[in-house]
Amino acid sequence: MHSTxxxxxxxxxxxxxxxLQKQHALLLEDQLAGRxxxxxxxxxxxxxxxxxxxxxxxxxxxxxxxxxxxxFVLPDGRLLLYLADVSGHGTASALxxxxxxxxxxxxxxxAHASRSDAPVTPATVLAYLNQRLLTxxxxxxxxxxxxxxxxxxxxxxWSVAGHLPAPVLYSAGRAAFLRGKGQPVGLFEHAKYxxxxxxxxxxxSLSLFSDGILEVLPxxxxxxxxxxxxxxxSAAQGDYAQIVERLGLANCSNMPDDIAMLVLSRNLA
Amino acid sequence: xxxxxxxxxxxxxxxVLKCVGDVRLTFCSALNEKIEKILKAHSFKSxxxxxxxxxSIDSTTLGLLAKLSILxxxxxxxxxxxxxxxxxxxxxxxxxxxxxxxxxxxxxTPCPECLDDLPEQDQSEAVVKERVLEAHHIxxxxxxxxxxxxxxxxxxxxxxxx
Numbered sequence: 001m002h003s004t005x006x007x008x009x010x011x012x013x014x015x016x017x018x019x020l021q022k023q024h025a026l027l028l029e030d031q032l033a034g035r036x037x038x039x040x041x042x043x044x045x046x047x048x049x050x051x052x053x054x055x056x057x058x059x060x061x062x063x064x065x066x067x068x069x070x071x072f073v074l075p076d077g078r079l080l081l082y083l084a085d086v087s088g089h090g091t092a093s094a095l096x097x098x099x100x101x102x103x104x105x106x107x108x109x110x111a112h113a114s115r116s117d118a119p120v121t122p123a124t125v126l127a128y129l130n131q132r133l134l135t136x137x138x139x140x141x142x143x144x145x146x147x148x149x150x151x152x153x154x155x156x157x158w159s160v161a162g163h164l165p166a167p168v169l170y171s172a173g174r175a176a177f178l179r180g181k182g183q184p185v186g187l188f189e190h191a192k193y194x195x196x197x198x199x200x201x202x203x204x205s206l207s208l209f210s211d212g213i214l215e216v217l218p219x220x221x222x223x224x225x226x227x228x229x230x231x232x233x234s235a236a237q238g239d240y241a242q243i244v245e246r247l248g249l250a251n252c253s254n255m256p257d258d259i260a261m262l263v264l265s266r267n268l269a
Numbered sequence: 270x271x272x273x274x275x276x277x278x279x280x281x282x283x284x285v286l287k288c289v290g291d292v293r294l295t296f297c298s299a300l301n302e303k304i305e306k307i308l309k310a311h312s313f314k315s316x317x318x319x320x321x322x323x324x325s326i327d328s329t330t331l332g333l334l335a336k337l338s339i340l341x342x343x344x345x346x347x348x349x350x351x352x353x354x355x356x357x358x359x360x361x362x363x364x365x366x367x368x369x370x371x372x373x374x375x376x377x378t379p380c381p382e383c384l385d386d387l388p389e390q391d392q393s394e395a396v397v398k399e400r401v402l403e404a405h406h407i408x409x410x411x412x413x414x415x416x417x418x419x420x421x422x423x424x425x426x427x428x429x430x431x
Contacts, residue, residue, distance in 0.1 A: 087328035139301070141332050143365070162365040183366035187335045191366070222325070222357035 031063035031091075038064060038094060041101065043071050046240075049079055050151040052266050055240040059212075059252050059259040066093025066140075067210045067260035070101055074108060074120060074148070082125070083208040083262045084144035085163065087184075096133075096140045103132045122146035122159035123193035126185055130161075130193075133186030141186035145208050149200070149264070156206070157197045161185050167208050168230050170238030171201040175230040178206075205238030205265035212257035216247055238268055273323075275300070275330075276419040277307065280407050282314035286337070287419055289322045294329040301336055303422065308340065316341045316349035317404035319412070321377070323358050331365060338370040346391035348372050350404040372401045379405035 038060075047054040054071050066086030074080050084100055086093040107128045108120060118124070125146045133142065145167055147158035160166065162184030166177040178198075183191040209229070217225040217232075236242035240263040244250060252259060273292035278285045284307065294300065308316075316337060320326070334351070341349045351371040353359045359375060367373065369388050376383055384398050392400075411418055 085328070087332050139332065141328070141335070143328075164361065164364040181364060181366060183369070184335075187332065188339070188370060223360055226360070 034091070034094065035060060035063045038068075038098070041098065042069065047071070049073060050149075052079065052149060052151065052264050053240075054081070054262070054264050056260070056262040057244065057249060058261075059249065059255060061089055061212070061255050061258045064091050064094035065258040065260070066090075066097050067212070067258040068097035068100060069208070069260055069262045070104065071262070071264075072105075076119065077152070079149040079151070080108065080120070080125075080146070081149070081208075081262065081264065082122075082144055082146040083163075083210065083260055084142050085210040085212075085258070085260070087141050087143075089258065092138075093140060096136075096138060096142065099136070100129065100133075100142060100144075103129055120148070121195045122148055122157055123195040126159050126161045126182065126193040127191075130185040130188075130191050134189060136186075138186070141184040143184045143211075147206070147208075154200050155197055156200050157195055159193045159195050161191075161193060164211050165209055165214065165226050165229055167206055168233050169204060169206050170233050171204040173234070173237075175234040175238065177230060200266075203267035203269065205233075205240070205263055205268055207233055207238070207243065208262045210258060210260040212255060212259035213247065213261060215255060215257055216249070216252065216259070238263075238265060240265065275422045277304070277422050278411060278415075278418040278420070279307075279311060279313070280411060280418065282312065283404055283407050284308060284311070284313045284316045285319065285407065285411060285419075286316070286422075287319040287322075288326065288330065291325050292323055292330050293327040294333065300422065301333060304333075304337065305340065308344065313345070315345055315347065315400050315404055317408055318349055318351045318371075319408050320351065320353040320358050320362075321355070321408075321412075323353075323355060326358060326361065331361070334367075335365075335370065338367075342370075342390065347397055347400065348388060348390050350374060350401045352405065352408055372397065374401065374405055378409065 045056045056069055058065060058067055066089060069083040071081035086096045104125060107125060143163040144161050145163050149156055160180040161182050168175050169178055180196045182193045214222060214225045217228050219225040219228050232246050233243060236246050273290040276287045318334060337349055348371050352374045353362055354375060354377050372387050379402050381402060384401055387397055390397055
């Protein structure tokens, strides 16, 4: 009697284990499919337009990531790019990041866009994203940097929404953070975003990161890690491959946070 | 939750939220509701948030603080007072533009002269300054002698049946 019930319970345990294993495999498959879709939806890398080279990498903390980026040619011929970091991790953040891409493209190419006479600026993109995200009431906000490159006038426009670290511009052997700040999108109804602009040097690189990058730097504090970033980019002479190498991104896995990096460059030696 | 803690205390008419250590949140909306419930159940006059013992803070917790700012402005006509003395944390708050939605204090002790740059709110400047100073005094006295007043919000959340 006793042994039979023991046998039964053994059987139930092993059945339960089998079921768990099956469910785990299914979940894993599901996550991997999501990861692949996220990869497919990102823009081509490397990519070139109007003499500017674009290259990026995204490293999810687990499978899915709330870090996202995009770049494309605007209807008026200028180049738009952004790098965004959705608060939190995992599936919900990843879903918001996908929504983000669609919302930006809808703002630029949608029916609303063709009716508007005012030219798109990075700040108008951020203001639109802020309003759209607030309507979803998702308990998730997004920090991002949005920029527009005008190769005809040779100008860079950008706007920052609560994002850390700031973009790093490398030119003539020196690297420095770009100015600018604003609140994240999806938190405050009355958030204001400012456009910054500068003349683009003939030879330069511009690097954008999500804050996960700060975790791979060896310094102890956030402030010292932040300060180390332009130094590293300077030592890498602004070159994408060298930055990836110096940060050790090729071997990154199981990071505490998602990592995203986008570098655009022109005429680098 | 990792090595961090989120605690709260009520002191006179002030609701005190205290974060300690490496604060990482995974269930923001539940905590949001819990805090809103506490605020509804009492007649507080102001909210004060203590980040002076925080080592690092994640984006989800920052989102929670932002919600508190909106709630406080709606309920009390003024923004919460937020104390931060760790330069790393102050850097993050600054990058998020939180100086516009909190009365930030960066000194370990209350300092009337440091309150000249507070954001505009519905209450008069004099009232806001007075409340911020008072809140800062409350934080100090709680931290010095009355640590028991704090209860852990997250464990309270986990033990409440949903």
